[in-house]
Amino acid sequence: xxxxxxxxxxxxxxxxxxxxxxxxxxxxxxxxxxxxxxxxxxxxxxxxxxxxxxxxxxxxxxxxxxxxxxxxxxxxxxxxxxxxxxxxxxxxxxxxxxxxxxxxxxxxxxxxxxxxxxxxxxxxxxxxxxxxxxxxxxxxxxxxxxxxxxxxxxxxxxxxxxxxxxxxxxxxxxxxxxxxxxxxxxxxxxxxxxxxxxxxxxxxxxxxxxxxxxxx
Numbered sequence: 206x207x208x209x210x211x212x213x214x215x216x217x218x219x220x221x222x223x224x225x226x227x228x229x230x231x232x233x234x235x236x237x238x239x240x241x242x243x244x245x246x247x248x249x250x251x252x253x254x255x256x257x258x259x260x261x262x263x264x265x266x267x268x269x270x271x272x273x274x275x276x277x278x279x280x281x282x283x284x285x286x287x288x289x290x291x292x293x294x295x296x297x298x299x300x301x302x303x304x305x306x307x308x309x310x311x312x313x314x315x316x317x318x319x320x321x322x323x324x325x326x327x328x329x330x331x332x333x334x335x336x337x338x339x340x341x342x343x344x345x346x347x348x349x350x351x352x353x354x355x356x357x358x359x360x361x362x363x364x365x366x367x368x369x370x371x372x373x374x375x376x377x378x379x380x381x382x383x384x385x386x387x388x389x390x391x392x393x394x395x396x397x398x399x400x401x402x403x404x405x406x407x408x409x410x411x412x413x414x415x416x417x418x419x420x421x
Contacts (some may be wrong), residue, residue: 212393214381223390227272234268237261247414267301270294275325276390286321288348289313295328295343303336305360311345316352319398320363324354326391327402327413330369334411335360352400352413365406373402 234382241258292309297306346353353372371377395413
């Protein structure tokens with residue numbers, strides 16, 4: 206499989222941009238927790254403040270746990286991860302925002318961590334492709350060997366992620382930054398896992414597929 210010429214970031218640039226991405230995702234719920242505490246200090250309605258704090262704390266916790274699997278080392282070099290952990294992380298992530306239903310089918314297996322990270326990063330891309338919410342159907346076929354991961358996203362105002370398409374089949378028009386590092390990392394993970402990514406939009410759904418070996 207030929208190396209993608211768009212994957213040119215150095216290790217320290219990749220690490221810095223991924224850190225920025227994770228911090229961006231966590232800032233909002235942590236800021237909301239602080240707002241809830243300020244309401245309590247100002248003598249606001251205790252029940253409203255506590256509801257805000259509880260909801261935001263759950264959101265922050267879910268996002269951190271997801272980021273640990275999707276972006277972190279998650280074990281030593283060469284470690285494998287249970288796909289059941291990925292399923293729980295994806296479903297918890299969606300449940301925290303209560304706008305997208307996630308279904309998951311396929312055999313549960315312990316597979317190479319880069320494949321799990323690829324799967325979760327594809328989930329983030331599929332999630333972002335339906336900004337108003339909807340559904341994501343995730344299917345795993347033969348995950349331990351000649352794996353095929355399929356994520357079908359349906360919802361209002363669907364959009365094919367332009368940066369992912371640019372990285373897969375063209376040349377990015379702008380330099381990779383904290384907003385585009387996640388699709389970049391997804392493409393990088395696919396290459397490291399020996400898998401290719403295809404994106405197909407039918408008008409009714411957007412289907413993201415990662416498969417072992419050459420693209421069909």
